[in-house]
Amino acid sequence: MRILFAMAASALFAVPAFAQQTVTADSSTGLYMSAADVSAAVAKLPKNPLASVPVFKIGPFNVNVEHRLGAPAAAQTSSVHEKDAELFYMVEGTATLVTGGKLVEGVKDGDNARGKGIEGGKAQKMSKGDFMLVPAGVPHWFTNIEGQISEFSLHLPVK
Numbered sequence: 001m002r003i004l005f006a007m008a009a010s011a012l013f014a015v016p017a018f019a020q021q022t023v024t025a026d027s028s029t030g031l032y033m034s035a036a037d038v039s040a041a042v043a044k045l046p047k048n049p050l051a052s053v054p055v056f057k058i059g060p061f062n063v064n065v066e067h068r069l070g071a072p073a074a075a076q077t078s079s080v081h082e083k084d085a086e087l088f089y090m091v092e093g094t095a096t097l098v099t100g101g102k103l104v105e106g107v108k109d110g111d112n113a114r115g116k117g118i119e120g121g122k123a124q125k126m127s128k129g130d131f132m133l134v135p136a137g138v139p140h141w142f143t144n145i146e147g148q149i150s151e152f153s154l155h156l157p158v159k
Helices: 035-043
Strands: 050-058 061-069 078-081 084-092 094-099 102-104 107-109 112-115 117-119 122-127 131-134 140-143 148-157
Touching: 035 050, 035 061, 078 084, 078 102, 084 094, 084 122, 094 131, 102 112, 117 140
Parallel strands: none
Antiparallel strands: 050 061, 061 148, 078 112, 078 140, 084 131, 084 148, 094 122, 094 140, 102 117, 107 112
């Protein structure tokens, strides 16, 4: 089971048949999605270097599962989110998350920027069960993906 959670919606390829659940007054006691439901949705994702399944939307918070492929599939892009911190949880697999430094060939996209990599920064190997919180405005980039990974990402808007 390989599951990943979202980074940036504009860079992800969502599965149209899998609707994100939104917290409403009718769902105030909570929302549930089983591991089997998430695994089935991830299995339907296209085999792109980065694909995403939306899981929950709670106010300004979006929860997604991301599936990332390692080499030779394609290089991952680096990102900066000016108004969001991002919490990662590694569900399956092993990769390196580089944080800090400067985007290489960064291109602005609204409140975000994407690049081809990071110059400088700190490399942190991440494996199943690891968490990493990336503050708003800090470049981040997954590298050295061993086969494929699944990770959870929660964007946390900063006021």
